[in-house]
Amino acid sequence: MTELPLIVSAAAPLTQEDLTTVTMAYRFFETKKHASLYQKYTIREPEEVLSLTLSYLEKKKGKPFELALDVGCGTGQNTRLLAPHFQQVVGIDISEAQIQEAKNVGVLPNVSYIVAPAEKIPYEDGSVDLITASVATH
Numbered sequence: 242m243t244e245l246p247l248i249v250s251a252a253a254p255l256t257q258e259d260l261t262t263v264t265m266a267y268r269f270f271e272t273k274k275h276a277s278l279y280q281k282y283t284i285r286e287p288e289e290v291l292s293l294t295l296s297y298l299e300k301k302k303g304k305p306f307e308l309a310l311d312v313g314c315g316t317g318q319n320t321r322l323l324a325p326h327f328q329q330v331v332g333i334d335i336s337e338a339q340i341q342e343a344k345n346v347g348v349l350p351n352v353s354y355i356v357a358p359a360e361k362i363p364y365e366d367g368s369v370d371l372i373t374a375s376v377a378t379h
């Protein structure tokens with residue numbers, strides 16, 4: 242793995258988990274600590290993004306909107322935004338810690354979560370109405 246420059250500004254001394262996080266820069270999102278901080282502090286995209294997406298889907302496919310997959314769902318922030326518009330929404334993430342944090346926030350009746358890599362989504366081609374990947378291109 243390529244060594245990345247280490248630029249850290251910490252208010253408190255770094256723990257072993259912090260150091261591991263920095264060293265494993267490509268997969269730091271897998272720690273429980275990161276998942277919890279992510280859920281607390283991330284800023285959401287504007288509502289227009291969802292609104293434009295749904296308008297496009299309505300023109301292309303029409304209603305009802307049955308199944309949406311949110312790949313790289315993290316703690317489920319985008320997943321939950323989709324819930325009012327689809328019969329079923331499934332959040333998928335490679336990180337168990339992120340999925341656990343998503344479940345801790347509270348699972349809506351039509352929302353479920355799966356731990357899986359984006360490279361192996363457990364659904365047949367053409368079987369879903371929408372796949373989103375919000376802030377999840379790494």
Ligand SMILES: C[S@@+](CC[C@H](N)C(=O)[O-])C[C@H]1O[C@@H](n2cnc3c(N)ncnc32)[C@H](O)[C@@H]1O
Nearest residue numbers: 270313314315334335336339358359375376377
């Ligand atoms: C920056 S977070 C975005 C989370 C969420 N989509 C949001 O909008 O807040 C990126 C997420 O992508 C996930 N991820 C990274 N590589 C992945 C992969 N190959 N398959 C599935 N999820 C992946 C990470 O675990 C992390 O939760």
